[in-house]
Amino acid sequence: MRRNRSMDVLVEEIAIANNIRKEFPSLRGDEIYLDSGATSLKPRKVIEAVRRYEEEFPANVHRSAYPWAEKATDEYENARKNVAKLLNSKKEEIVFTKNCTEAINLAAFILSKYVNRGDRIIVSILEHHANFLPWMRLCNRKGAEFTVVDVDEEGFLDMDDFQRKLTKNTKIVAITMASNVVGTVPPIKDIVKLAKDKGAFVVLDGAQYVPHHRVNVGSLGADFIAFSGHKLFGPSGTGVLWGRKDILDEGEPLLLGGSMIKEVYIDGFEMADPPTRYETGTPNIGGIIGLGAAVEFVESIGYDFIERYEKKLVRYLYDSLKSVEGVEVYGPPPEHRTSLVAFNIRGVHPHDVAWYLGLEGIMVRSGGHCAHPLHRRLSIPFNQSVRASLSVFNTPEDIDRLIDALYKVKRSFKV
Amino acid sequence: MFLDYILDHYHNPRRRGKLEDADVVLKGGNPGCGDVVIIYIRKGEDGRVEVSFEGEGCTVSQACASITCDFANGKTVEEIKNLDYKFLEEHIGDEILKTRFKCATLALDTLKSAISGL
Ligand SMILES: Cc1ncc(COP(=O)(O)O)c(C=O)c1O
Numbered sequence: 001m002r003r004n005r006s007m008d009v010l011v012e013e014i015a016i017a018n019n020i021r022k023e024f025p026s027l028r029g030d031e032i033y034l035d036s037g038a039t040s041l042k043p044r045k046v047i048e049a050v051r052r053y054e055e056e057f058p059a060n061v062h063r064s065a066y067p068w069a070e071k072a073t074d075e076y077e078n079a080r081k082n083v084a085k086l087l088n089s090k091k092e093e094i095v096f097t098k099n100c101t102e103a104i105n106l107a108a109f110i111l112s113k114y115v116n117r118g119d120r121i122i123v124s125i126l127e128h129h130a131n132f133l134p135w136m137r138l139c140n141r142k143g144a145e146f147t148v149v150d151v152d153e154e155g156f157l158d159m160d161d162f163q164r165k166l167t168k169n170t171k172i173v174a175i176t177m178a179s180n181v182v183g184t185v186p187p188i189k190d191i192v193k194l195a196k197d198k199g200a201f202v203v204l205d206g207a208q209y210v211p212h213h214r215v216n217v218g219s220l221g222a223d224f225i226a227f228s229g230h231k232l233f234g235p236s237g238t239g240v241l242w243g244r245k246d247i248l249d250e251g252e253p254l255l256l257g258g259s260m261i262k263e264v265y266i267d268g269f270e271m272a273d274p275p276t277r278y279e280t281g282t283p284n285i286g287g288i289i290g291l292g293a294a295v296e297f298v299e300s301i302g303y304d305f306i307e308r309y310e311k312k313l314v315r316y317l318y319d320s321l322k323s324v325e326g327v328e329v330y331g332p333p334p335e336h337r338t339s340l341v342a343f344n345i346r347g348v349h350p351h352d353v354a355w356y357l358g359l360e361g362i363m364v365r366s367g368g369h370c371a372h373p374l375h376r377r378l379s380i381p382f383n384q385s386v387r388a389s390l391s392v393f394n395t396p397e398d399i400d401r402l403i404d405a406l407y408k409v410k411r412s413f414k415v
Numbered sequence: 416m417f418l419d420y421i422l423d424h425y426h427n428p429r430r431r432g433k434l435e436d437a438d439v440v441l442k443g444g445n446p447g448c449g450d451v452v453i454i455y456i457r458k459g460e461d462g463r464v465e466v467s468f469e470g471e472g473c474t475v476s477q478a479c480a481s482i483t484c485d486f487a488n489g490k491t492v493e494e495i496k497n498l499d500y501k502f503l504e505e506h507i508g509d510e511i512l513k514t515r516f517k518c519a520t521l522a523l524d525t526l527k528s529a530i531s532g533l
Binding site: 348351352355382383384412413 | 474
């Protein structure tokens, strides 16, 4: 907190963050983790939940009647209840997947039957490839129009462009709730309303949003929301698709086989009801049980605190980066973004920056962040950037250390 | 660290540019990270080869392309076939080599694939 006097993170809030930090066994050393946008660290409670499953009742779910199996099934379904409560949805609307990518692909598959030649699917240039390519392929297969909404130079979604492109033949609008590169949080409520007025389905990519901001699916009015469990303090190999019940009832799963059926005959089969219909085969049981614990972890901190604290933290990060000469920061001002900032040091390749920071014990990500069209659109050098992404355990001190290390990078690379 | 040495090769690359009448041209890249190196080889009458490169990407990949081509230039085909990472380690140190292995060896790997096509 040396550089920026506008920073008004309260001492108590930092104390809370430092307490939360103690819940993460991986943070025992001196390292600074600024890559929660790629995957979050796992709190003890989550690791413990996974360990308990693997050690104490490691049976398959939904299949057998003995006590381990019942316990495993109960805990697995309890995770579903937790996620449903988090989103204020019905538990039948929660489908577990292995990541956000699978969740979006599943949504695209379920909606594919409604898309015909000449229809239009709208995405934005902000999208992660996971919310870009499934729709591009669907359009190519169906002879539908793949339409990309633009941003302005600051990374704000161009709402005029959106409204222009939102034609009567638009079947699906698939938009991110928060960009994983520039952090932009588009006006989702407006987007949903405009899309719904045109009768389009709305699919939201919540990967970078749900870990930081409360979502109430009831009042949002979208049809699908996908996110990663592993970015929400859950184990790797976990993701969630929330889908509106009436659409899930009419849809088909990506995979056929065990679990997803009610009955199989030699000439056909009946599908199980959602959400089981969409969870074919043995799921990531330990992982999902861990995700259930992760949701409890989030609730115990509370979105109110997460939002309030991270808002100040991201402002501090943004202002601190801006204060370094030769650093270019991408995207809108902090009040319009989620908890991450992408940047470059002019004259140093982002991979070199991230590597050097790594040697200094600071973990950030570099690359195209699975958002190549966005990097190209914003004319970012090398089409790559360095990204620092925050979580509720980070503190202004972490950011100060990042900034100190960036000065070292500048000195070492002589820029 | 050997960063100053790397920066010198990055900013003042040796053996950078196309070789006219090259016998082999081979493009190498690390998928996902955008580093690209194109290796040019021309075989001389005396069995020795001329080597050069073009490319773009991070400091380490481009500097090591310069170091590699400078080192390989004028050697025989057999000598290049027998090159391993040791000379790179001597030039850039084992910390950079270890922590940036894919970047550092991109040009060498591409050169060795190219020479086998000669
Ligand atoms: C905005 C966004 N969408 C989708 C994804 C894909 O998530 P996953 O890796 O869990 O499939 C990510 C994360 O990498 C992301 O940031």
